[in-house]
Amino acid sequence: xxxxxxxxxxxxxxxxxxxxxxxxxxxxxxxxxxxxxxxxxxxxxxxxxxxxxxxxxxxxxxxxxxxxxxxxxxxxxxxxxxxxxxxxxxxxxxxxxxxxxxxxxxxxxxxxxxxxxxxxxxxxxxxxxxxxxxxxxxxxxxxxxxxxxxxxxxxxxxxxxxxxxxxxxxxxxxxxxxxxx
Amino acid sequence: xxxxxxxxxxxxxxxxxxxxxxxxxxxxxxxxxxxxxxxxxxxxxxxxxxxxxxxxxxxxxxxxxxxxxxxxxxxxxxxxxxxxxxxxxxxxxxxxxxxxxxxxxxxxxxxxxxxxxxxxxxxxxxxxxxxxxxxxxxxxxxxxxxxxxxxxxxxxxxxxxxxxxxxxxxxxxxxxxxxxxxxxxxxxxxxxxxxxxxxxxxxxxxxxxxxxxxxxxxxxxxxxxxxxxxxxxxxxxxxxxxxxxxxxxxxxxxxxxx
Numbered sequence: 001x002x003x004x005x006x007x008x009x010x011x012x013x014x015x016x017x018x019x020x021x022x023x024x025x026x027x028x029x030x031x032x033x034x035x036x037x038x039x040x041x042x043x044x045x046x047x048x049x050x051x052x053x054x055x056x057x058x059x060x061x062x063x064x065x066x067x068x069x070x071x072x073x074x075x076x077x078x079x080x081x082x083x084x085x086x087x088x089x090x091x092x093x094x095x096x097x098x099x100x101x102x103x104x105x106x107x108x109x110x111x112x113x114x115x116x117x118x119x120x121x122x123x124x125x126x127x128x129x130x131x132x133x134x135x136x137x138x139x140x141x142x143x144x145x146x147x148x149x150x151x152x153x154x155x156x157x158x159x160x161x162x163x164x165x166x167x168x169x170x171x172x173x174x175x176x177x178x179x180x181x
Numbered sequence: 182x183x184x185x186x187x188x189x190x191x192x193x194x195x196x197x198x199x200x201x202x203x204x205x206x207x208x209x210x211x212x213x214x215x216x217x218x219x220x221x222x223x224x225x226x227x228x229x230x231x232x233x234x235x236x237x238x239x240x241x242x243x244x245x246x247x248x249x250x251x252x253x254x255x256x257x258x259x260x261x262x263x264x265x266x267x268x269x270x271x272x273x274x275x276x277x278x279x280x281x282x283x284x285x286x287x288x289x290x291x292x293x294x295x296x297x298x299x300x301x302x303x304x305x306x307x308x309x310x311x312x313x314x315x316x317x318x319x320x321x322x323x324x325x326x327x328x329x330x331x332x333x334x335x336x337x338x339x340x341x342x343x344x345x346x347x348x349x350x351x352x353x354x355x356x357x358x359x360x361x362x363x364x365x366x367x368x369x370x371x372x373x374x375x376x377x378x379x380x381x382x383x384x385x386x387x388x389x390x391x392x393x394x395x396x397x398x399x400x401x402x403x404x405x406x407x408x409x410x411x412x413x414x415x416x417x418x419x420x421x422x423x424x425x426x427x428x429x430x431x432x433x434x435x436x437x438x439x
Contacts, residue, residue, distance in 0.1 A: 023190040023303075024370070029210070030305045031203045033192070036211035037306055040218045041275055048274070049267030052225040056247045059232045059240075066234060 152176045186377040190302055190370070210306075213298040217278045246274070253424055258431035265430055268317070272310065273423035276301055280369060280415030284408065301418075302369035304362060311362035314426045322433035333436055361425055368418050372411040379404045 023029075152172035159167045194206035228243035236244060250270045254262045283299025300306055322330040334350040335343065379400045386397035 022187060022370075023192060024305070024366070026192070028204065029192040029208065029303075032194075032198075032205045032208055033210050033303060033305050034309055035200075035203075035205040036207070036214050037300075037309055040211075040214040041271065041310075044218045044221060044275060045268065045271045047222050048225070048271045052222070052229065052243075053247065053267055053270060055229045055232065056225070056243055059229065059236075060244055060247065063234055 148173060148176055186374045186381070189296065189298070189373055189377060192303075209296065209298050210300060210303065213279070213282070213300050217275060217282060217300060220282065221274045221278050246270075250423065253420075254427045257424060257427040258434060261434050262427055262430050265317075265427075269423050269426055269430075272314075272426060273419055276310070276365065276422050277416065277419035280419055281412070283369070283373070284411055284415060299369050299373060301365055302373060304366045307362035307366040308358065310422075311358040314361065314429060315358040318429045318433045321430065322436075325434060326436060329436070330433070333432060337437060357425075357429060361422065365418050365422055368414055372407070372414055375407055376404060376411065379407065 152169060152175070155176055156167045156169060156172040159165060159172075192208045192210045194208050195212060196207035198204075198206045224239070225243050228237075228239040231237070232240060247270070250273055251263065251266060254266055254269055258265075279300040283297055283302065285297055287295050287297040319330075322333065326332075334347050334354065336346050336350060338346055382400035383397045383404065386400065387394050
């Protein structure tokens with residue numbers, strides 16, 4: 001039917017340019033250009049929106065997620081490391097504190113023991129001293145008693161020889177004591 | 182045939198085809214649309230075929246373009262604009278690869294057997310893309326704000342300025358699809374025309390013989406510079422197309438309250 005007209009309707013190259021017109025202004029090509037533009041651009045739009053772009057988008061999103069995930073893991077590990085460091089430092093500090101306390105306590109007990117021993121030794125020494133002093137005093141007293149007796153006997157002898165009179169030992173002792181005051 | 186500077190934009194049928202009385206022949210323009218879409222699809226599929234945590238070069242290229250467009254939308258239209266990410270990404274890639282592939286000298290490589298063609302150098306293509314964006318902005322705006330969408334044309338100014346500024350806002354809104362499409366089309370048209378014009382200078386001077394042949398080096402150097410510039414323009418225009426689309430979408434999504 002219209003098939004015969006078809007061949008006549010086709011643009012023959014050269015004819016239009018012979019008139020000096022722009023090929024772009026040849027309206028006979030418009031229908032064909034629009035038809036194929038709709039087909040090709042429509043195809044491109046479908047392929048891009050259904051296949052290509054979702055794929056590119058998902059790869060970019062996956063990479064973004066991966067990077068975010070890796071950064072989060074790194075942050076978590078960093079936090080764990082710093083927590084471990086903090087725990088180590090606090091353990092170190094408490095150990096140091098305990099060591100100081102222990103040393104203090106030991107020093108105190110040692111000091112107390114030393115004080116106690118020293119006090120005991122002092123007390124022993126004091127006792128020995130007191131005893132020794134007491135002994136010396138007793139010895140001195142005894143010696144002094146002997147001296148009086150010897151002196152009174154000597155005095156009685158001397159009186160008997162001088163005046164021939166017998167003096168009792170009690171009187172002589174009394175006389176010696178009164179002289180010594 | 183005498184290859185004028187406009188010859189490169191000609192559309193030739195390859196496979197004649199008609200549907201419902203309308204000529205929809207598979208032309209060299211259609212072929213290049215297919216090449217553009219196939220290249221994008223193949224590149225992205227290959228890039229992500231062995232998607233790994235540590236990306237290959239191709240994979241990071243795909244990922245960079247993904248984040249580039251996503252960030253662009255997020256900064257100009259907010260997170261709400263990301264709903265339109267596949268569309269804007271497709272738009273950016275389509276325009277970018279059309280622009281870039283049209284710059285590759287297939288004609289030279291194949292000895293004239295196969296001509297490169299820039300899909301986006303045709304106003305009908307860029308206008309169709311721009312009108313799609315325009316229609317989308319209106320649909321999104323009305324779907325989201327209903328009648329309040331019309332406040333887009335009422336700028337925050339003293340009331341007595343409104344009679345002047347509201348028509349300006351309406352005109353600027355309506356001219357968006359035109360400026361969006363003409364900007365891309367004209368850039369491609371001008372760049373490619375310039376390349377061919379300087380190319381014909383090289384050939385002409387070289388054929389002139391004598392001292393003039395030596396002068397053909399000058400337009401050759403210009404071509405090298407212009408080609409480098411055109412690659413920049415090719416990227417820039419794709420970026421401009423995509424960012425303007427997100428800015429227009431931002432208007433529809435957030436009206437004036439951004």
